[in-house]
Amino acid sequence: MGSTNVNRRDLIKRSAAVGLVAAPGMGLLSACASGGGENENKVDKGKKSKDNPLAVNKDAGLEVVIFNGGYGDQYALDNHKVYEKNFGKVSHAKTQKIRTKMQPRMVKGDPPDVINNSGAENMDVASLIEKGQVADLQPLLDAPSLYDPSKKVSETLLPGTLEKGRFGSDKVYQLNYSYTVYGVWYSKTNLEKLDLEYPKTWDEMLAACAKAKKEGVAGWTYAGKHPYYFSFTLYPFIAKIGGQDVLKAIDNLEPNAWKHDAVKKAFEAYHELYAKGYVLKGTPGIDHIQSQTQWNKGKALFIPNGSWVENEAKKTTPKDFEMAVAPPSSLDKSDAMPFETLWAEASEPFMVPKQAKNVEGGMEWLRVMLGKQSTQNFSKQVSALTCVDGAAEGLDLLPGLASAQQTLKEAGDNLVSPRLHDWYLELHKDKVGGAIASMMAGDIEPAEAMKRCQKAADEVAKDDSVKKYKR
Template identity: 80%
Template sequence: MGSTEVGRRDILKRSAAAGALALPAIGALSSCATGGGDGDNTVEKGKKTDDNPLGVNKTAALSVVIFNGGYGDQYAVDAHKVYERSYGKVKHEKTQKIRTRMQPLMVKGNPPDVINNSGAENMDVASLIEKEQVADLAPLLDAPSLFDPQKKVRDTLIPGTIEKGRFGGSEVYQLNYSFTVYGTWYSKTALERLDVEYPKTWDEMLAVCAKAKKQGIAGWTYAGKHPYYFAFTLYPFIAKIGGADVMKAIDNLEPNAWKHDAVRKAFEAYYELYAKGYVLKGTPGIDHIQSQTQWTKGNALFIPNGSWVENEARKTTPKDFQMTVAPPSSLDKSDAMPFETVFAEASEPFMVPAQAKNVEGGMEWLRVMMSKECAQNFTQLVSALTCVQGAADGLDLTPGLTSAGEVLSAAGENVITPRIHDWYLELHKDQIGGTIASMMAGDMKPDEAVKRCQDFADRTAKDSSVKKYKHT
C-alpha cells in the first residue's frame, strides 16, 4: 500500500478544524451534465386508468440518473426494460458524482426525472426540500402496488421506510429502496483460522486484535478518506452503552448530547484500536474500495460497513471468505442495550425532482422498481434486501446477505435508526466524520474529539439558515 502519511494529517486536521468540506460553487460545477430537457414545459399528462394509475404519458421519454456505487446500475437498466413495456424510452445515466452533476440542474430547474441521490457526493436533500425542489411521493405511495395489486405501495414497505423519507412533516420526499444492515463485517474463515469467535465485548475485541497482530494481521481497516463509515458501528455502539435516547439527543442537537458518558466511552474504546496498533498501516489515507480490498485480501479482520459491501467487494472476495456481519461488540455488561442491537434502515435514496419534465413517469418508474420482478432481481444481482416486504422470500441468498438477515432478526426491536446523516449532512459527514478521522489517526485524543463534535453540533443548532428537525 505504501506510505500515505504525506499530507494526510493536514487534510484531516483541516476537515476537523474547518468543520466542512465546502460544496463546490455552482458556477464551477460541470456544465456538461444533462437533465430531463431544456427547462421548458413539462410533458403532457396521460389519462389515469386502472393500468396507469399515475396518469403517465405513455409516449414521453424518461430520464433516470443512478449512483454507480456498491450496487452498480444493472438493476436499474433491467427496470428500464420493464418500464418500457408500457411507457416511453428511458434515458439512463450513471455517475459517482451525483452532487457535481445534478446540483446545477436542480438550480437551473432542468433536472432528470429520477435521481438516485447516494454516495459520497450525494446532495443535501433536506436543503433541496426546504427549497421545494423535491416532489412529494404521496401519489406513488397511494397507487396500487405491482407486487400485490390488492395493496397500496405504502402498505407493501418494510416498517420505517416511509418515516425515513419524511423531513419534519407528513410528506414523503424520498424513497429509500434498499434495506441496509450496518455493522462490523468480517470473514468467518479468517476468524476460524485464528481459532477465535466474533468478540461480543470490547475486551474480547482487543484480545482478538492482539492475537491477529502477532500473526501479522491488522485488527481493523476502514475508509480513511470517507470517515463517516465509522458511524455504521460507532452510532449503535454509543446507543448500546447509553441507550437509544443518547442517539436521539444527538439527532435533536440537544445541548451536551455529544458529551454524554456513552460517547466518551465509545470514543475511548475505538481510540484503543489506534493506540495499540490494531489498525492497518496506511488506513487513514485510503478510500472505501481500497480498504475493502485490503480486508478481502486478509490484511485486516474487521471493517465497518453496510450490506452493499458484499456486492461492491465481490471481485476481490475469495470463494471461501464466508463474508459475515455482526453487531458492534458491546462495551461490557453495564451496557444499556443488548449485544444484538444494530443500526439498520431503509437506504439508497431515490427522489423525483419537483421541476422534472416527467414527474408522473418518475413515480411510475419507482413503482416498477417495487414490483416483485424488480425487487427480486435487485436482491439477486447485488446481494441486498429491498424495502419491499417479502420480496426476498424463496431466494437463495449469499453468505453476507444471509448473515444480515439473521442479525436483523436477532435484533428484534433493538434496531436504531439515527437521522443525523439525513437531517444534517454536513455535520455528520464532514464535521463529525472529520473529527473521528483525526482521532483515529492519532491527531487528537478522545476528550478533544468529544468537545469538537459538541462544538460542531452547537454551531449547527445555532445556525438559523439550517432547518431543524426532531424525533417525535
C-alpha cells in the same frame, strides 16, 4: 436564507448547500432559480386507468440518473426494460459525481426525472426539500403495488421506510430503496484460521485483535478518506452503551449531547484500537474500495460497513471468504441495550425532482422498481435487501446477505436509526467524520474529538439558515 447578518463567504457557503451556487465561477444565482418553479418543457399527463394509476404519458420519454457505487447500475437498466413495456423510452446515465453533475441542473430547473441521490457526493436533500425542489411522493405511495396488487405501495414497505423519507412534515419526499444492515463485517473463514469467534464484548474484541496482531494481521481497517463509515458501528455502539435517547439527543442537536458518558466510553474504546496498534497501517489514507480490498486479502479482520459491501467488493472477495456481519461488540454488562442492537434502515435514496419534465413517469418507474420482478432481481444481482417486506424470502442468498438477514432477525426491536446523516449532511460527514478521523489516526485524543463534535453541532443549532428537525 435566514439572518442577513452574514459575511460573503458564509453566504456563498450556505447558498452552495441549497443549490444556489452550481459550481466555482458560475456566481450566485437568484433564489427563484432554485425555488421549485415549473419546468416549461413538462410533458402532458396521460389518461389515468387501472393499468396507469399515476396517469403517465405513455409516449413521453424518461430520464434516470443512477449513482454508480456499491450496487452498480445494472438493476436500474433491468428496471428500464420492465417500465418500457408499457411506457416511453428511458434515457439512462450513471455517475459517482451526483452533486457535481446534478446540482447545476437542479439550479437551472431542468433536472432528470429520477435521481439516485447517493454516495460520497450526494446532494443535501434536506436543503432541496426546503427550497421546494423535490416532489411529494404521495401519489406513488397511494398507487396499487406491483408486488401485491391487493395493497397500496405504502402498505408493502418495511418499518421505517416512510419515516426515512420525511423531513419535518407528513409528506414523503425520498424513497430509500435498499434496506441496509450496518455493522462490523468480517470473514468467517479468516476468524476460523485464528481459532476465533466473533467477539461479543469489547474485552473479547481487544483479545481477538491482539491474537491477530501476533500473526501479522491487523484487527481493523476502514475508509480513512471517508471516515463517516465509522458511524456505521460507532452510532449503534453509543446507543448500546447509553440507550436510544443518547442518539436522539445527538440528532436533535441538544447541548452537551456529544459529551454524554456513552459517547466518551465509545470513543475511548475505538481509540484504543489505534493506541494498541490494531488498525492496519496506512488506513487513514485509503478509501472505501482500498480498505475493502485489504480486508478481502486478509490483511485485517474487521471493517465497518453496510450490506452493499458484498456486491461492491465481489471482484476481490475470495470464494471461500464466507462474508458475515455482526452488531458492534458490547462494551460491558452495564450496557443499556443488548448485544444484538443494530443499525438497520432503508437506504439508497431516490427522488423525483419537482421541476422534472415527467414527474408521473418518475413515480411510475419507482413503482415498477418496487414490484416483485425488480425487487427480487435487485436482491439476486447485488446481494442486498430492498425496502419491500418479504421480497427476498425464498431466494438463494449469498453469505453476506444471508448473514445480514439473520442478524436483522436476531435484533428484533433492538434497532437504531440515527438521522444526523439525513438532516445535517455536512455536520455528519465533514465535522463529526473529520473529528473521528483525527482521533483514529492518533492526531487527537477522544476528549478533543468529543469537543469538536459538540462545537460543530452547536454551530448548526445556532445557524438560523439551517432548518432544524426533531425526533
